[in-house]
Amino acid sequence: MKKIIIAIDGTSSTGKSSIAKKLANKIGYTYIDTGAMYRAVTFLALKNGVFRPDGSIDENTLDSLLGKAKIEFRRNEATSHSDMYLNGENIERDIRGMEVSSHVSPIAAIPFVRRQLVLQQQIMGKAGGIVMDGRDIGTVVFPQAEMKIFMTASPEVRAQRRYKELQEKGMPASYDEILKNIHDRDYIDSHRSVSPLKQADDAYLMDNSDMTFDEEMDVLLKIFNDKAR
Numbered sequence: 001m002k003k004i005i006i007a008i009d010g011t012s013s014t015g016k017s018s019i020a021k022k023l024a025n026k027i028g029y030t031y032i033d034t035g036a037m038y039r040a041v042t043f044l045a046l047k048n049g050v051f052r053p054d055g056s057i058d059e060n061t062l063d064s065l066l067g068k069a070k071i072e073f074r075r076n077e078a079t080s081h082s083d084m085y086l087n088g089e090n091i092e093r094d095i096r097g098m099e100v101s102s103h104v105s106p107i108a109a110i111p112f113v114r115r116q117l118v119l120q121q122q123i124m125g126k127a128g129g130i131v132m133d134g135r136d137i138g139t140v141v142f143p144q145a146e147m148k149i150f151m152t153a154s155p156e157v158r159a160q161r162r163y164k165e166l167q168e169k170g171m172p173a174s175y176d177e178i179l180k181n182i183h184d185r186d187y188i189d190s191h192r193s194v195s196p197l198k199q200a201d202d203a204y205l206m207d208n209s210d211m212t213f214d215e216e217m218d219v220l221l222k223i224f225n226d227k228a229r
């Protein structure tokens, strides 16, 4: 079997990372969560007052901060997953909260941010044997990926899943706020001028609103066995 590149793109809170992680585990591939990288840059921006009171972004300051920042994944032996680190500090928990979620879309729309992170992602994945999830993996980062999936589900189903996930982690959450955040992010992610969220022509569309996790996994394994042969 060859070591292929698996690109999983789609709308936010569709369960991409859960299924991508599980798939990677099952087939012995490395999982890379590119959303965590955009979240890390957002955390860096929030921490350094890069958002002005009117919501606009001081791009010059962000550019110089980013030039010096070290954004990396390190394996967490306790969970067997990778955690996000910024300049040596574990920020895995910080990047999952509502503050980062509600500021990440404008950061992910900045061209120099995308350029730097895309380059880093291409370096991490070039040898193959990876499952990478994001918004532009099959279209921009690895247009040559052998297996491409585009995942989506209704906004209400996604908001419910995200609400449950935050509750389980003991993090404060309101369903209405989450639903609004999902609608806002869908809009910004698919209307930005650089690398807007869109399905690659050769991606398999999976709407998982009414699918169980096992059903999703069956579909992915079938496609994988076909592509990696």
Ligand code: DC
Binding pocket: 012, 013, 034, 035, 036, 038, 039, 104, 105, 108, 133, 134, 135, 136, 137, 185, 189
């Ligand atoms: O997958 P996520 O919700 O953790 O992603 C956070 C944000 O980052 C999301 O609003 C879209 C953006 N993103 C992106 O623009 N490109 C990627 N490859 C991954 C995420």
